[in-house]
Amino acid sequence: MRSARGQAEAAIMNDVTTENAPVIDVRGVTKQFDGRIVVDHVDLRVERGEIYGFLGPNGSGKTTFIRMLCGLLTPDAGTGTCLGLDLLREQRAIRLQVGYMTQRFSLYTDLTVRENLDFVARLFALPQRRAAIDRTLEELGLTARQKQLAGTLSGGWKQRLALAACMLHAPRLLLLDEPTAGVDPQARRDFWERIHDLAGRGLTVLISTHYMDEAERCHRLAYLAYGHLLTQGTAAEIVKEAALETWEVDGPDLSQLAAQLRVLPGVTQVTAFGAGLHVSGTDPATLHRATAPYRRAPYRWTPTPSGMEDVFIHLMQQVPDNVT
Amino acid sequence: MNTHRFTWSRFYAVVRKEFIQMRRDRMTFGMMIGVPLMQLILFGFAINTDPKHMPTAVLAADNSPFARSLVAAMRNSEYFDIRDDGPTTEAQARTALQRGTLQFVLTIPANFERDLLRGNRPALALEADASDPAAVGNAVGGIRELLATVWARDFSGPLAHLQPAPPPADLRVHRLFNPEGETAINIVPGLMGVILTLTLVMITALAITRETERGTMEHLLSSPVRPLEVMTGKIVPYIVVGYVQVCVVLLAARFVFNVPMVGSVPLLLALAPIFMACNLAVGVTVSTIARNQLQAVQMSVFFFLPSLLLSGFMFPFRGMPHWAQALGAILPLTHFLPIVRGILLKGNTLAEVAPHVWPMLLFLVAVLALGLRRYRQTLD
Numbered sequence: 001m002r003s004a005r006g007q008a009e010a011a012i013m014n015d016v017t018t019e020n021a022p023v024i025d026v027r028g029v030t031k032q033f034d035g036r037i038v039v040d041h042v043d044l045r046v047e048r049g050e051i052y053g054f055l056g057p058n059g060s061g062k063t064t065f066i067r068m069l070c071g072l073l074t075p076d077a078g079t080g081t082c083l084g085l086d087l088l089r090e091q092r093a094i095r096l097q098v099g100y101m102t103q104r105f106s107l108y109t110d111l112t113v114r115e116n117l118d119f120v121a122r123l124f125a126l127p128q129r130r131a132a133i134d135r136t137l138e139e140l141g142l143t144a145r146q147k148q149l150a151g152t153l154s155g156g157w158k159q160r161l162a163l164a165a166c167m168l169h170a171p172r173l174l175l176l177d178e179p180t181a182g183v184d185p186q187a188r189r190d191f192w193e194r195i196h197d198l199a200g201r202g203l204t205v206l207i208s209t210h211y212m213d214e215a216e217r218c219h220r221l222a223y224l225a226y227g228h229l230l231t232q233g234t235a236a237e238i239v240k241e242a243a244l245e246t247w248e249v250d251g252p253d254l255s256q257l258a259a260q261l262r263v264l265p266g267v268t269q270v271t272a273f274g275a276g277l278h279v280s281g282t283d284p285a286t287l288h289r290a291t292a293p294y295r296r297a298p299y300r301w302t303p304t305p306s307g308m309e310d311v312f313i314h315l316m317q318q319v320p321d322n323v324t
Numbered sequence: 325m326n327t328h329r330f331t332w333s334r335f336y337a338v339v340r341k342e343f344i345q346m347r348r349d350r351m352t353f354g355m356m357i358g359v360p361l362m363q364l365i366l367f368g369f370a371i372n373t374d375p376k377h378m379p380t381a382v383l384a385a386d387n388s389p390f391a392r393s394l395v396a397a398m399r400n401s402e403y404f405d406i407r408d409d410g411p412t413t414e415a416q417a418r419t420a421l422q423r424g425t426l427q428f429v430l431t432i433p434a435n436f437e438r439d440l441l442r443g444n445r446p447a448l449a450l451e452a453d454a455s456d457p458a459a460v461g462n463a464v465g466g467i468r469e470l471l472a473t474v475w476a477r478d479f480s481g482p483l484a485h486l487q488p489a490p491p492p493a494d495l496r497v498h499r500l501f502n503p504e505g506e507t508a509i510n511i512v513p514g515l516m517g518v519i520l521t522l523t524l525v526m527i528t529a530l531a532i533t534r535e536t537e538r539g540t541m542e543h544l545l546s547s548p549v550r551p552l553e554v555m556t557g558k559i560v561p562y563i564v565v566g567y568v569q570v571c572v573v574l575l576a577a578r579f580v581f582n583v584p585m586v587g588s589v590p591l592l593l594a595l596a597p598i599f600m601a602c603n604l605a606v607g608v609t610v611s612t613i614a615r616n617q618l619q620a621v622q623m624s625v626f627f628f629l630p631s632l633l634l635s636g637f638m639f640p641f642r643g644m645p646h647w648a649q650a651l652g653a654i655l656p657l658t659h660f661l662p663i664v665r666g667i668l669l670k671g672n673t674l675a676e677v678a679p680h681v682w683p684m685l686l687f688l689v690a691v692l693a694l695g696l697r698r699y700r701q702t703l704d
Contacts, residue, residue, distance in 0.1 A: 070546055071546075072542065072545055072546055092548065095546055095547070095548055096548055098546075100543075100546045102539060102542045102543060102546075104539040104542075105539065106538075106539045106540050106541075106542050106543035107540065107543060108341070108345065108538075108540055109538070110344075110345050110348040110349065111341065111344055111345065111348075115341070115344055118340075119337055119340070119341045120547065122333055122334065122336065122337030122340070123334050123337050123547040123548060123549050124547065124548060125331065125333045125334065125548075149348075165543070
């Protein structure tokens with residue numbers, strides 16, 4: 001038990017001393033299916049110990065990009081390294097050091113929790129298999145459920161099992177593809193605490209998500225839409241870079257007002273937010289001029305800092321839909 | 325860690341996993357035992373290439389003792405089940421034949437007795453529903469034989485001159501290996517091959533497509549497991565299943581169908597895994613081509629049908645045209661049938677069945693190679 005953990009730690013220590021290079025460093029990564037470009041010249045750099053959030057609408061190429069990182073898909077163009085290994089030529093070696101959690105539950109529903117982990121441990125030929133499984137079960141609180149069939153677990157427990165399976169071989173990089181989809185808030189919070197704990201131990205995590213609250217828990221973020229990487233940086237950087245002015249509007253019949261505001265010049269988006277509306281625009285002067293007639297009773301206008309969601313909806317609207 | 329070569333631990337991981345899943349999947353498990361039993365019952369009992377008791381009507385325009393003794397003799401032959409409530413006119417009889425409610429209609433002409441006694445060789449008309457020739461052939465042969473002997477007792481004393489002259493040559497048919505001509509003795513050993521072909525191809529074809537469909541393939545591909553480890557790991561558990569099926573068939577053959585077992589059963593058990601591996605390799609290869617489980621089943625049937633039709637299981641191999649024989653010679657079942665029949669019924673030894681072993685090995689290598697080429701190591 002000691003020695004397996006010791007090995008994992010030794011690997012991380014080793015990592016510190018010999019490599020200060022980024023864990024993921026790729027340029028111009030492109031993938032197309034049947035002539036349709038799904039990932040278009042994406043550059044990405046992820047440093048060691050970072051939790052890197054990957055955001056974007058459905059079909060934006062997140063899953064395809066992650067699959068290319070762990071060697072499940074071969075890029076059509078692009079170069080780079082993952083864990084210091086060549087993305088195109090050393091796919092097998094990359095697989096050994098990466099823990100990949102698929103978007104869809106990909107363990108065997110007709111095997112028990114323990115049998116699933118045992119299968120994975122055997123595939124990776126782990127030394128002291130039993131001890132490694134016991135430890136992982138313990139860490140993820142799965143010990144009491146180890147004899148339960150995986151198919152009968154609820155969403156949150158399935159997610160824990162999937163995480164356990166991709167952690168078992170002590171990978172240096174975790175690729176998590178929408179790991180919290182369909183998981184209740186409590187389980188999501190536990191999950192994020194665990195991720196931060198792992199990152200604190202030197203593990204690098206690339207995680208794709210739809211949830212804005214999760215985006216704010218990441219060290220850095222990238223926003224992918226229709227195969228293009230639109231922006232990247234910390235949450236604060238991204239909000240600042242977007243330079244979006246946002247007003248919050250309260251009052252009666254807001255849906256009617258929203259329809260009127262949407263067509264105005266300078267208004268880039270109008271979104272219902274709780275009991276009010278968020279009205280945003282990139283050019284404060286134009287926004288002000290255009291909305292002047294509506295700045296009266298019964299409506300109440302207050303300037304508000306743009307949130308991640310405002311920014312992302314704004315980003316999404318800017319991209320021409322070249323997919324369809 | 326060794327990632328570039330076959331390793332036993334990863335191979336064993338796949339084998340173990342397959343066994344656990346097999347145990348949990350009651351439907352498949354039931355199919356593996358149920359299909360052999362069902363086929364044994366259907367083919368062993370229900371399918372008969374020497375059918376008897378076929379519904380027959382007699383339209384007698386002559387009710388002489390000669391006509392009656394002919395009908396009585398037909399009844400006794402067991403080929404004919406003479407219906408007393410049958411049609412009374414020719415039109416009714418024709419309709420019954422068309423509907424398939426009657427297999428035969430025998431018309432005894434008017435003045436049959438008179439013509440018979442005069443030596444005019446009156447003509448008996450036998451109309452048969454020959455849409456299935458196999459159902460008719462033996463019965464027609466039977467009635468010809470009857471005509472030669474049925475009136476022997478009647479043609480005595482003053483009528484003795486009407487006794488038919490014995491044929492100049494006597495035809496004696498020896499039925500080797502199956503003296504009673506029982507279909508089951510030929511069918512049941514062959515069934516062993518058919519059952520193995522059907523279940524093993526189908527089950528393994530589903531095995532990998534299921535992984536793709538359920539999304540577990542993505543996980544498997546992201547692990548260090550090698551294609552050969554997955555393929556062989558999926559084949560070996562089902563060889564065990566195949567042995568269970570072979571035992572079921574052998575026990576049924578011995579104790580239910582009384583199939584003689586002249587040759588060495590251990591020799592058969594030693595050669596069977598080659599044939600099983602052929603079918604399992606087909607199944608695995610199919611599953612690497614099929615995109616979903618439905619396609620996998622369809623492709624299995626696509627392989628199963630020629631195996632059933634061209635292997636000599638259903639129809640005698642030598643009766644087929646040359647192109648069909650050439651096609652059939654590729655299929656493993658074509659070679660397994662002479663092995664299993666040869667060993668069980670004729671007491672063949674390894675030397676005698678060897679010419680059928682190497683074509684199966686060749687098939688196995690070719691199909692495995694195709695499967696390995698097709699196995700997608702990535703999701704591209």
